[in-house]
Amino acid sequence: MKSDFTLRKANPEDVDTILHLIVLLAEYEKEPESAIATKEDIIRYGFGENPLFYCILAEVEGKVVGFALYFLTYSTWQGKPGVYLEDLFVIPEHRGKGIGKALMKAVAKHGVEMNCTRMTWQVLDWNTPSIEFYDSCGAKHMHDWYTYRFEGETLRNFAEVQ
Numbered sequence: 001m002k003s004d005f006t007l008r009k010a011n012p013e014d015v016d017t018i019l020h021l022i023v024l025l026a027e028y029e030k031e032p033e034s035a036i037a038t039k040e041d042i043i044r045y046g047f048g049e050n051p052l053f054y055c056i057l058a059e060v061e062g063k064v065v066g067f068a069l070y071f072l073t074y075s076t077w078q079g080k081p082g083v084y085l086e087d088l089f090v091i092p093e094h095r096g097k098g099i100g101k102a103l104m105k106a107v108a109k110h111g112v113e114m115n116c117t118r119m120t121w122q123v124l125d126w127n128t129p130s131i132e133f134y135d136s137c138g139a140k141h142m143h144d145w146y147t148y149r150f151e152g153e154t155l156r157n158f159a160e161v162q
Contacts, residue, residue: 004061005058005094010046010057011047012043012047014055015039019037021067021087022087024091025087025089052071053069053071054110055069056110058090058099060094065094066091070083070110071083071086075118080117081114081116082118083110083111084121085119085120086121088103095129100133101133121134
């Protein structure tokens with residue numbers, strides 16, 4: 001059953017809503033303590049002079065029920081930009097209505113408009129509903145790539161910045 005929903009580009013007035021969705025996503029992914037972004041962070045990095053990300057919101061009857069947050073990458077091999085989908089989240093009671101797929105399509109469309117040649121994202125290995133959803137969309141599971149990360153003190157130590 002498809003619901004009526006609209007998609008729109010987020011604006012600075014949506015910062016509290018974006019933060020709320022980030023917290024809900026962190027709770028869903030069993031890491032609520034990791035969601036430490038502030039209103040100032042979202043404004044500075046998403047709506048400042050040189051925005052580092054884009055955000056699309058999904059609304060049902062004027063209420064935001066989901067979001068896609070993404071940014072550009074660059075492929076040296078292809079010599080073209082790519083788009084990285086950092087977060088895709090739809091409030092549970094609104095899932096199964098095409099909202100997540102519409103958000104992903106909007107990100108893909110924006111990527112194509114910017115001459116991107118790929119769209120990449122990650123999913124937790126236990127998140128079976130999302131994995132099944134991505135598979136149903138025709139996405140390719142990159143079995144041969146591992147994700148590595150430096151963060152916090154480890155990042156500063158590696159960079160030799162104290």
